[in-house]
Amino acid sequence: MFKDIKNQFPIFKNKTNGKDLVYLDSANSSQKPQSVIDAVSNFYSNEFANVGRGIYSLAVNASEKYELTRTNLKSFVGASDDYEIVFTKNATESLNLVATCFAEKFIKDGDEIILTELEHHANYVPWHFLRKRKNVVIKFLPIDEQGDLKVEELEKLITPKTKIISVTHMSNVTGSITPLEEIVAIAKKHNIPVSVDGTQGAAHLDLDIKKIDCDFYSFSGHKMYGPTGVGLLAIKYKWLNDFDPFIGGGGMIDYVSKKDIAYARGVWKMEAGTMPTAEVVALNESISFINKLEKKNIIKHELDLTQLALEKLKTNNSVKVLTSPKNQGGVFSFNIDKIHSHDVSTILDQEGIAVRGGHHCCQILHEVLNVNSSVRVSFGVYNDENDIDALCEGIKKCQKIFEKK
Amino acid sequence: MFKDIKNQFPIFKNKTNGKDLVYLDSANSSQKPQSVIDAVSNFYSNEFANVGRGIYSLAVNASEKYELTRTNLKSFVGASDDYEIVFTKNATESLNLVATCFAEKFIKDGDEIILTELEHHANYVPWHFLRKRKNVVIKFLPIDEQGDLKVEELEKLITPKTKIISVTHMSNVTGSITPLEEIVAIAKKHNIPVSVDGTQGAAHLDLDIKKIDCDFYSFSGHKMYGPTGVGLLAIKYKWLNDFDPFIGGGGMIDYVSKKDIAYARGVWKMEAGTMPTAEVVALNESISFINKLEKKNIIKHELDLTQLALEKLKTNNSVKVLTSPKNQGGVFSFNIDKIHSHDVSTILDQEGIAVRGGHHCCQILHEVLNVNSSVRVSFGVYNDENDIDALCEGIKKCQKIFEKK
Amino acid sequence: MSIKKLYQDLILDHSTNPRNNKELDSFNRNAEAFNQLCGDRSHVFIKLSDSTSIEEISFKGEGCAICIASSSIMTEVLKQKSEKSAFSIIHSFTKFIEKADETVLSSVIESDRTKLSSFISVAKFPMRVKCATLPWIAAESALHNKTKKINA
Amino acid sequence: MSIKKLYQDLILDHSTNPRNNKELDSFNRNAEAFNQLCGDRSHVFIKLSDSTSIEEISFKGEGCAICIASSSIMTEVLKQKSEKSAFSIIHSFTKFIEKADETVLSSVIESDRTKLSSFISVAKFPMRVKCATLPWIAAESALHNKTKKINA
């Protein structure tokens, strides 16, 4: 669908192990289009200054660009005025911010929170900290045989002690898409805020935060064709008022004396120290890149590839795809009979194919599915049918090497 | 001394308000040499992959480059095997990490910590959090009339309840350099660890962490000619073992189940989620850049400029430099009689001169010095005598505008 | 460039000799606004009569020439105004600063308009806009009887 | 390329039919090593005799072909060795893997050397080095009588 789009990504000009690069690891991090790379260089070369501090022209211009990205991100996530965008260093920091700041004010010893079996470690470890610190009880919404969340069981997990529900937008292992609106509707009945790990959703799924109506939505720049070093948090404004700051330093204060400190308000309270300036500025180009292609085209493109890949792999009896979700995005994982995922990854790499082997930071899900690890395939806008053919060939190669014996 | 060095910094090719850029705000953030800018582009264009997760070639190569920066940073700070380097998002996060992780394990209600009147908000607000959370008592080592720390009074501030001392390497307002070795010697007698805010030191002062023998040294990439989005923490290895992680997520765990989590060890424990990959990789070029010029030349260059500037400004009776430290780096601040620092900054900006007006995130110091704000001049390798002449002319212009009345 | 238009005589006059620069002996409205970016602060005191007209108004504060001049001129302009017309002037001035459009001030009486229009160049210096509007934010807040410090 | 050299017959044989792949009924040394990056784990059990020679050795673990083969071959090689020569072999093997230099193995007896040298290509795959050395790290740790799980 996106003809010649690989040309916009310089990485595909190079060979990997003598082969054309077949990049099937976008769920890990996406490659970067030239426009984003140029935005970084350009900012450093012509416009660099620290933002929000100087009042000279360079600094004013830099601050305006920085804020422009914030404004455009609001439209990108479909936020109304109720929401603000906070910049962090990655989705992981956003999720930690939510867990820590929320707990500080609203969670007491023995309270309960609900996660799911699909969660990435980034949406579990921060809550585990609270388990250590405050004896918080963590409950996991289970998945069914297809790998989809059993949303119908959510109600049963909720008690008067349930203080927050935190769920992924899409599994980074199986591609199962969470029915967020259903979950939020149930949570609302009980007045429980919902935090969404949108790291896999932001670049690959329809995103209308007003419609979802969640309280927090965390995601990462580097997974949406943007630079590393910048994370995002869409947050309902009211929480910004309620929360204490997560990290303290310059730029987030109002007034400082030896005796006391008054914090700044709104997003400023949460952005301490020199922020990832060039990264935020360049992120604006990622948004433009995605908007130009149009989300609905991206979704269709990646889904078509996923369907095609799954169909082709079905003909190979030794390939076991982990689950078959009802509602799936452009990610799936599999194992080849008797071959460990790392061996698969190493052998595919020799063919120029980049896939990730391991547990993809989802050890709980792997335990639930009773596999030690898996090979993950995830798509981006630059993938095409040739990539799938290369994958199928590569898998045969793995089998041949291991059959040899 | 560094002839034609401006050519290495593309920002100086452009005009600011029709004038050549006179950048005197390096203490805020330094401009970037072409080699650093190219390193970012190059990494994204030819070598990008997420580090530490994939086992395909691109990922392996990226991980090796990432670790190479760590290795080179160890030499850069003069670390022995006792020290490790942790990557963060900025110096502010490094300082928060130290305060939070240290306090979690070693500070209890009513304990005391010692800061100084010179500290940047980044080395005060995180400790203020503890004051709120644990009733920690914060004491401030005062400065003398010259603006230097009264180190001789440190001993008096120490009590059996003193748990840590955290001091800046150099004031980002007055340029006063802290006698770190003296302070560490006193602290050692009482078995108190010392954390150093090296944000101004790393690129501008002699740095031999073994000799200083502090426990923590926090600094930022963007102030050492490197990219935004990456901070550093040099930390004595033993603390890495003692500390719990600061932020939780992927990459910092050993093993995860629904019931419990085992954290990774060493630096890994502290690097959760996708790190500022391109930033860390490019930072290696900043180190090379500084090493090639040689620290001792940089120090001399910046000191010469500072002396020259101070001498020239002495002839202007309306200019009041805040303090005259005995041991000064390439930073100083001043006020012009009856003209507010922001007005000075705006007027200088029209002449292409970038200086910062305000309290420079050091409100306590300004209160101690009994001024509301000041104009700061700070030097980098690209400054020269012409910049000082421009500054002196610009100051006269300010005076003329305000005399007009 | 417009730097001399920014620092016009009237602004320099008011910044070096600010009028009504004190705390009122008696007041029934007050509010403080604060510019986090630069540390400027403006504390406005108002004595509102029973008929809700501004009998007296003054300010204390720290800040740049623009901020002090704006505070000083504001106290002159708002004095003796009814609460309603004060709100209207505050609103017009804020718009005027942001848009650098003098027609926005057309409803203000001429003697006031002359003073206010000396801030015409501020819009060209985006970081200074807040300096000019800070005391007005404080005044509006005071009139609304909010005493909490505002981070403008 | 060297992918076929990496997955040599001997390695594939041991990875699909690992020897001594169980927990010993009786043992007096054991340790577990863990590769955080990929989740591989190797738990080594040793029965050390009074004369400190390795009477029996076995492993349990999860991991890739390289890791399992290395574990299996290791148990064959270390069995019946004295503690001292076991340390020496562990040391040589680790060096050999890192440097891809067969001469490092010169002090190892020939029948063992043949087996160990099948890992010669691992060094060309940096991310796989840990896979090969993981069980050896566990064995060394067990011999040192450290039972704490190691994150290798």
Ligand SMILES: Cc1ncc(COP(=O)(O)O)c(C=O)c1O
């Ligand atoms: C002395 C000092 N400490 C800490 C910081 C904070 O550094 P960063 O903004 O990179 O986190 C700065 C810079 O603003 C500084 O000058």
Ligand SMILES: Cc1ncc(COP(=O)(O)O)c(C=O)c1O
């Ligand atoms: C579902 C999910 N959540 C969170 C994360 C963490 O994102 P980051 O590494 O950018 O912090 C990832 C990516 O690894 C992810 O896939």
